[in-house]
Amino acid sequence: MGQKKSFIVNRLKSIGFAFKGAMFLLKTEASIQVQFVIAVVLTGLGFYFKISTVEWLFQILAIGLVISIESINTAIEAIADFIHPENHKKIGLIKDIAAGAVFIAAFFASIVGLIIYVPKIFQL
Ligand SMILES: Nc1ncnc2c1ncn2[C@@H]1O[C@H](COP(=O)(O)OP(=O)(O)OP(=O)(O)O)[C@@H](O)[C@H]1O
Structure with a gap:
């Protein structure tokens, strides 16, 4: 019983740390802030154009994918700067690859x- 409780307490603590990380990103990272604004605008557009349930699902997935990968990119940049603050070809390549992942998403x-949205905008 005690073990089960500590498992749940540990999971809740992990969610707390993850939430703290997400709030840190939102408060400090310009790229995350821009994507958050884009997400809010797209949510507004979704309501305005009354998009379907399937369209909402794809839109929510796409927003989540981009913001998650941007967050991982930020973490990779922070690790790279921490382990090797000076300029290095390999660090540059690692950062370029992480940025490439964001670009693809x-x-x-x-x-x-x-x-x-294109079909809906042309129907206006
Ligand atoms: N230590 C380094 N050594 C070599 N090249 C680097 C180094 N740091 C950055 N670069 C090059 O500069 C680019 C931008 O790096 P930077 O860390 O400034 O990221 P950014 O995309 O501007 O993100 P942010 O604005 O969030 O810091 C990298 O993709 C890489 O090509």
Whole structure:
């Protein structure tokens, strides 16, 4: 029973740490703040155009994907700066690859957005 309780307490603590991390990103990272604003605008557009349940699902997934990968990119940049603050070709490449992951997610998320909204905008 005690073990079960400590498992639940530990999970709750982990959620607390994760929430703290998410709040830190939102307060300090310009790229996350921009993507958060984009997410709010897209949510407004979703209500305005009354998008379908399936469209909401794709939009929510796309927003979550981009913000998550941007957050991982920020963590990778922080690790890189911590382990090697000076300029180094390898650190540059690692950061470029992490930024590339964000670009790929954002590119495909944009396609999802275009598929949802372009037909609706042209119907106006
Ligand atoms: N220590 C380094 N050594 C070599 N190249 C680096 C180094 N730090 C950054 N770079 C190069 O500069 C680019 C931008 O790095 P930076 O850490 O400034 O990220 P950023 O995309 O500007 O993110 P942020 O604005 O969140 O800090 C990297 O993708 C890399 O090409």
